[in-house]
Amino acid sequence: MKRNQEVGHSGEEKATLWLEAHDFMIHGRNVRTRFGEHDIVAQKNGTLHFVEVKTRTSNAFGEGIHAITRPKLQRMIAAAESTIHQLRWQGPFQLDCISINKDGNITFFENITMDM
Numbered sequence: 001m002k003r004n005q006e007v008g009h010s011g012e013e014k015a016t017l018w019l020e021a022h023d024f025m026i027h028g029r030n031v032r033t034r035f036g037e038h039d040i041v042a043q044k045n046g047t048l049h050f051v052e053v054k055t056r057t058s059n060a061f062g063e064g065i066h067a068i069t070r071p072k073l074q075r076m077i078a079a080a081e082s083t084i085h086q087l088r089w090q091g092p093f094q095l096d097c098i099s100i101n102k103d104g105n106i107t108f109f110e111n112i113t114m115d116m
Contacts, residue, residue, distance in 0.1 A: 011055025012039055015098040018106050024049065033086075035078035040098075048093040050080045052112075055100045064099030065109050073113065 016026055024042040031038040040051040054064020068076075076095050084093060097109040 011098075011100045012053050014055075014100055014104065014106065015051065015053040016040060018098065018108075019051065022108075031083065033079040033082040035082055036075040038076075038079060038083065041083065046091050048084070048089055048091060050076065050083070050093065050095050052076060052095070052097045053100070054097060057102050059102060063101070063107060065097050065107075065112070068097060068112065077113070 012029060016029065019040065019042050020026060022044075024044045026040065026042050027048075028041040029039065031041050038050050039053040040049075042049045042051060052068060054067050056064055073095070080093060080095060083089075094111045095113055097112050099107045099109065101107075
């Protein structure tokens with residue numbers, strides 16, 4: 001496994017544990033659609049969450065949230081809409097980001113479409 005893949009996998013593990021500790025029910029990890037992949041699909045309080053995990057090994061480029069560009073966000077939205085259609089999900093949903101810095105600290109950015 002390449003170094004970036006190891007870092008990404010480790011970050012997804014930490015993010016999953018964080019979400020579970022905060023009462024999220026994990027429905028899937030690395031869920032593929034024709035529009036892209038969801039790092040984590042989780043549910044809490046009747047809302048479906050599509051969580052992008054960004055893990056940093058340095059502070060040179062800021063928080064992981066800064067890696068989500070407008071085109072990336074558009075792919076995330078398309079993938080979420082595809083999954084919602086496939087699941088026949090009728091409830092609310094949102095896109096979130098978990099950013100893990102080089103020290104392992106986690107920041108949860110909720111409903112990122114509102115921030116961009």
